Structures are given as structure tokens and as C-alpha cells.
Amino acid sequence: xxxxxxxxxxxxxxxxxxxxxxxxxxxxxxxxxxxxxxxxxxxxxxxxxxxxxxxxxxxxxxxxxxxxxxxxxxxxxxxxxxxxxxxxxxxxxxxxxxxxxxxxxxxxxxxxxxxxxxxxxxxxxxxxx
Amino acid sequence: xxxxxxxxxxxxxxxxxxxxxxxxxxxxxxxxxxxxxxxxxxxxxxxxxxxxxxxxxxxxxxxxxxxxxxxxxxxxxxxxxxxxxxxxxxxxxxxxxxxxxxxxxxxxxxxxxxxxxxxxxxxxxxxxxxxxxxxxxxxxxxxxxxxxxxxxxxxxxxxxxxxxxxxxxxxxxxxxxxxxxxxxxxxxxxxxxxxxxxxxxxxxxxxxxxxxxxxxxxxxxxxxxxxxxxxxxxxxxxxxxxxxxxxxxxxxxxxxxxxxxxxxxxxxxxxxxxxxxxxxxxxxxxxxxxxxxxxxxxxxxxxxxxxxxxxxxxxxxxxxxxxxxxxxxxxxxxxxxxxxxxxxxxxxxxxxxxxxxxxxxxxxxxxxxxxxxxxxxxxxxxxxxxxxxxxxxxxxxxxxxxxxxxxxxxxxxxxxxxxxxxxxxxxxxxxxxxxxxxxxxxxxxxxxxxxxxxxxxxxxxxxxxxxxxxxxxxxxxxxxxxxxxxxxxxxxxx
Ligand SMILES: Cc1ncc(COP(=O)(O)O)c(C=O)c1O
Numbered sequence: 001x002x003x004x005x006x007x008x009x010x011x012x013x014x015x016x017x018x019x020x021x022x023x024x025x026x027x028x029x030x031x032x033x034x035x036x037x038x039x040x041x042x043x044x045x046x047x048x049x050x051x052x053x054x055x056x057x058x059x060x061x062x063x064x065x066x067x068x069x070x071x072x073x074x075x076x077x078x079x080x081x082x083x084x085x086x087x088x089x090x091x092x093x094x095x096x097x098x099x100x101x102x103x104x105x106x107x108x109x110x111x112x113x114x115x116x117x118x119x120x121x122x123x124x125x126x127x128x129x
Numbered sequence: 130x131x132x133x134x135x136x137x138x139x140x141x142x143x144x145x146x147x148x149x150x151x152x153x154x155x156x157x158x159x160x161x162x163x164x165x166x167x168x169x170x171x172x173x174x175x176x177x178x179x180x181x182x183x184x185x186x187x188x189x190x191x192x193x194x195x196x197x198x199x200x201x202x203x204x205x206x207x208x209x210x211x212x213x214x215x216x217x218x219x220x221x222x223x224x225x226x227x228x229x230x231x232x233x234x235x236x237x238x239x240x241x242x243x244x245x246x247x248x249x250x251x252x253x254x255x256x257x258x259x260x261x262x263x264x265x266x267x268x269x270x271x272x273x274x275x276x277x278x279x280x281x282x283x284x285x286x287x288x289x290x291x292x293x294x295x296x297x298x299x300x301x302x303x304x305x306x307x308x309x310x311x312x313x314x315x316x317x318x319x320x321x322x323x324x325x326x327x328x329x330x331x332x333x334x335x336x337x338x339x340x341x342x343x344x345x346x347x348x349x350x351x352x353x354x355x356x357x358x359x360x361x362x363x364x365x366x367x368x369x370x371x372x373x374x375x376x377x378x379x380x381x382x383x384x385x386x387x388x389x390x391x392x393x394x395x396x397x398x399x400x401x402x403x404x405x406x407x408x409x410x411x412x413x414x415x416x417x418x419x420x421x422x423x424x425x426x427x428x429x430x431x432x433x434x435x436x437x438x439x440x441x442x443x444x445x446x447x448x449x450x451x452x453x454x455x456x457x458x459x460x461x462x463x464x465x466x467x468x469x470x471x472x473x474x475x476x477x478x479x480x481x482x483x484x485x486x487x488x489x490x491x492x493x494x495x496x497x498x499x500x501x502x503x504x505x506x507x508x509x510x511x512x513x514x515x516x517x518x519x520x521x522x523x524x525x526x527x528x529x530x531x532x533x534x535x536x537x538x539x540x541x542x543x544x545x546x547x548x549x550x551x552x553x554x555x556x557x558x559x560x561x562x563x564x565x566x567x568x569x570x571x572x573x574x575x576x577x578x579x580x581x582x583x584x585x586x587x588x589x590x591x592x593x594x595x596x597x598x599x600x601x602x603x604x605x606x607x608x609x610x611x612x613x614x615x616x617x618x619x620x621x622x623x
Contacts, residue, residue, distance in 0.1 A: 036543075062601055064544070
């Protein structure tokens, strides 16, 4: 269920190396399931700066609005147009077509201080009790 | 299955049906184009439904029976305090001397009303332990907006360099939204394991840049913030102010007061605690109680008494200006006044005791199936977590929908955000032991269903006028306006 090729934040974002000093960022399946149907998303423009663990956008589900936290320092290269037009894609394919940002990162070593798939799985298990 | 008539008033229209006829003109007719500018005139008459008076009455009475409301059955929507609205309130606010006053009437023609509002201000201030109250805010959220604007004005006036407002993670979304609207950055503090404000964590984030703290007491978990006085002291040590979100005041009336806990201001949801109608986005009122040091900044006009006369004072150089076109939503305020006067001080304390007792009674009756997120005694509401049902493929929203099949309303779901799969239940003092027992029985019955027949719960509701609504679709593509089809006959909602 939890892709092995990603790193994770406590706030349920994933980040995956995407070649050429870039990463892709999205929210996890657990997050989309908790949120329920996502109806609106606000993402930064290309060129915007990302700071690790700082908010970069918001997600609106039927019942709640949540901040999105950046897993890394970097600069936005592209915001996924498809999810802005149809946020339901995030619910359907959070790790694939439902990615949110492609970003250029400064320091891939930053990924090392994020949760590993195993650690993230552990966190979810704890939350589910 | 009984078929439900869900036609719109437009669908009931029939040519020539009329419900009202204007009296014959008894003055000379004026050509419209001479008294109205051209752009204000329509080429064709508006497409209004043609219906007779009995058709209109039946239409809306029918709708009112399909709808759920507190006059019909239990409505335990957490954080919303959906208490019964006594009909006496309606009598008072309709007295011709009050209801008939034009909002622009000069002071000397409105002495009775102004006197009453002035008196109400004093009574509310006493209830919350503040020095005075502004009646202007038209909702709780606007009370927050006023409060944080007063904080800003206070700091600007003292040339304090402040940047941040601290807000616990259990807060209602309007708190951070308000702070941001006024131009502050928000700093979130995590709650302690028991759900309460973490004084240690608060100490770490309070500094010279702290403008204030927004704290809800009792919290949105239905818990009394037992270290609120220490938190207030901490804020005051850096000249920060304490904003108390008083949406949950229903647990406090006559028992304790925000002002005595060190809060500098508190908003009061009249449409919750003081029994004025609410829901459907109708008018509310969120008066703000404040300590004397904030009084110079209050919005104008302020009702003041001078030599036995009541005046609207707008000559206040440090005021933040206007917030409301008049002095608040007077019709709502009058209902709350009736409520307070008919209960008296003792009665108000009994209201809060009743609200607390009812919440704890219901919590104990259902906690086996609906485990409480933060165990212990609660105040006027409690938050359960329904995570065990996920194994059955059932979510809190499914249980909420299933409750509707039993003719009662569901609790609040998915708030506060820090509790997964939550169910926030606030029965209020309005429910009798019999109705609490029945609600508990329905909840236990649904929990049994979740174990034995989860499909029925997942596909609920089954007996309501409409089935499960497409909430995501409605939010993504909001269409609320009826438009006639080109042929002018039948319309569609868009
Ligand atoms: C804790 C809390 N604060 C603030 C508000 C905002 O009040 P209003 O809806 O009157 O704007 C609410 C409303 O539900 C609330 O529950």
C-alpha cells in the first residue's frame, strides 16, 4: 500500500525523487482517505519557494480545510494542473496522477530526515489504534 | 415507500393564480421611466411563480415537515448548541414598540429600545465577567474579527511590535482565519495528551512578538481548560491579550466567568447559548465582552447614558470605526434579552448544570460503542471516536446518515480536527432524560448494525426525503440558482 520509493512527513505528505534534481510531492492514501472527497486545492505558482515543514498550500475537503506542508526546501517547477481542475484525482490516485507539485530541490540529503515507508506505516498503525 | 413531493415553488406555478392584489392606486400614476434611471428598468416582468396564498402556505409547511429542526426532534450538533428556542422570545421581539422602530429613527424616538439594549449590555457583561460589551457583531466569527481588530488597535496604540496570534490545535477554523484576516501570523500549539492546553508548549512559543492567544473554553473537546488562569498570566507578562472564544459558554452560565480567568475579551454566540434561532445561515449575533482597557477602541456608535437619556455616541477618536450598519442585529438581541430575563440568574446557572449533566449522562450511556476520545468528565459536550468501525468499512459520516433514518439529527462529524473519525455530541439542556435514553438506544442499535449489517449503514439514509447527497459534487460545482428553461415553462437548478 505504502510506496517504498517515497519518503514521508508526519503530516502525511510524500516526496519522491523525480530525476534531474527534482522531486514530486503529494499527499498519502491515508490522508486522502481521512479527508474524504477533496473539492478544492490551492497550490503555489512555479518559482515559489518551498521551506521544509512549512505550509505551501491548502486542501479543502467537504468537511475540512487542511494545510499542506512541504517535505523539503526547494522551488516549485510545476503545479499539477489536472488536480486543480479535478481534485477528485487526488482521492483516486494519490501517489500517481494525484501528485501536487514538481519541485527543484537544493539538497537531496534532506530526504534523509523524513520518515521512511516503514516508519510512516508505523505512524499510521498507531493512529488507527 | 411514501412518495415525497419535492417540487419547487416554481414548479407549482400556474398562469393566472395569484396570492396578492395591490390596492387600487389612489395617487396619480407616474411614468416609471421618469422616476427611475433607465438601467434600473427591466424590459420584461420578472419570472415569479404564480401561486395562490394557500398554495404558498402549503408548499412551505410541507417543506418544513421534510426538514429537520429542533421543534421536531433531538438535534445534538456539537459546538452548535442547538437548544430549543422558547416561543416567549418571539412574543417579546414582536412587540410593536420594538419591532416597529426604524433603524434610522432619531435617538429621542427610540429611547425605550436604546435603554433596553443598554441594560442588556450590562447584563451580558456581568454574565461573562467583563466591563462592557459591544452588541455590534452579527455572528460569532464577526465577534472574533472585532476582538482581534481591537487587539491590533491596542498594540498599535501602545506602539507594541506584535506579529503573532497563538491558537491551540483544537480550535475552530474561524480562529486562525480571523487572525490572518487581521494581518497576524498564527502559531499553532499542540494540545496535551488529555486534550487540554499545554502550558509548557505555550511557554515555548510566547514571546515579545505575541499579540495574543485565542483559546476556547470549554475547549472544542468539551473539556474545561484548567490552566487558563496561568495561560492568561503568561500572555499578560509580554503584554499579549487573551481572546476567549465563548461559543461554548453554555457550560459556564452562573458557574464561572471568562473575565475571572484572565481573559481580556470573549464573544458570546447569542444564537447558541441564549436560544436565538440558528441554522440555515439566518441572522445571528456574536456580542463581544471586553475589559475596560479596550473600551476606547470599540466600534461606533456606542450606546451611552447621559442624564437619564440614551445616546448613540460616535465621537470616539480611537474607535476602530464601524462594524455593523446599526448597533447589531436587534431582533436577535431582543430574543436573547427575553431569554435572560425569563430565566434570571438562578435559571441561567440551572441551564448550564443541565447541559453538563445531559452531556455526561449520554456519554456514559454510549461510551462502550462510542469510545470517548479524551476520557473523563466532560462539560456540555463530548467527542467520541468511531475508528473501530473502519474495520467494518463504516465511517462516521455513514453513522451520521443512519441516524437521520431514525428521525433525529446527527452530531457534528469531522471536527475537532485532532480527533480521527470523530463524533461531537452536544445534547444541550433541552433534552429530557427520556429523549436522551432514546437517542442512546438509537446509537447503540446503529453500532449493532455496524457489526452485523454494515451495508445498511453504509448506504444510509433510507427513509429520508432524499437519499445520500453528493456533497463533493455540490461543493465542486455549486449550483444554487433556479433558472427558467428557454421555453420559459419548466426550469432547472443551476
Ligand atoms: C468554537 C466555535 N467558535 C466560533 C464559531 C463561529 O461562530 P459563528 O458560526 O456564529 O460565526 C463556532 C461556530 O460554530 C464555534 O463552534
